[in-house]
Amino acid sequence: MDKYVKTVTLDNEIEARLVASILSERHIPYQMGSYHDTAYDGLFQTQKGWGYISAPLVYHEQILEIIAELREKAQMTD
Numbered sequence: 001m002d003k004y005v006k007t008v009t010l011d012n013e014i015e016a017r018l019v020a021s022i023l024s025e026r027h028i029p030y031q032m033g034s035y036h037d038t039a040y041d042g043l044f045q046t047q048k049g050w051g052y053i054s055a056p057l058v059y060h061e062q063i064l065e066i067i068a069e070l071r072e073k074a075q076m077t078d
Contacts, residue, residue, distance in 0.1 A: 002056030004031050007063045009049040015070065016050055022066055023053075030055045030063070 007030075010016045016032060023030045034051035055063055 002029070002058070004029075004054040005057055005060075007053045007055050007060050008067050010051045010053065011071075012050045015067075015074075018070055019053060019063075019066060022070075023055075023063070026062075028055065028059050028062060030059070 010019065010032075016034075020030075020032055031054045032051060033054065035049065053063060
């Protein structure tokens with residue numbers, strides 16, 4: 001089993017859901033974590049981002065390309 005390493009920080013929940021959908025569709029293994037902590041009412045999400053994606057190193061470039069493409073499209077609609 002490959003070691004999962006943090007690949008990218010996610011900006012928000014919408015981005016997280018989109019990325020998860022794309023990664024699942026492409027059969028790319030990943031783990032997603034949120035920085036939300038109920039004890040601090042989401043304080044860490046404002047400092048660190050919504051959460052992160054971890055994946056085997058072999059998939060890092062693919063995931064970074066997916067994120068870059070999504071963020072570029074999101075900026076075009078702003």
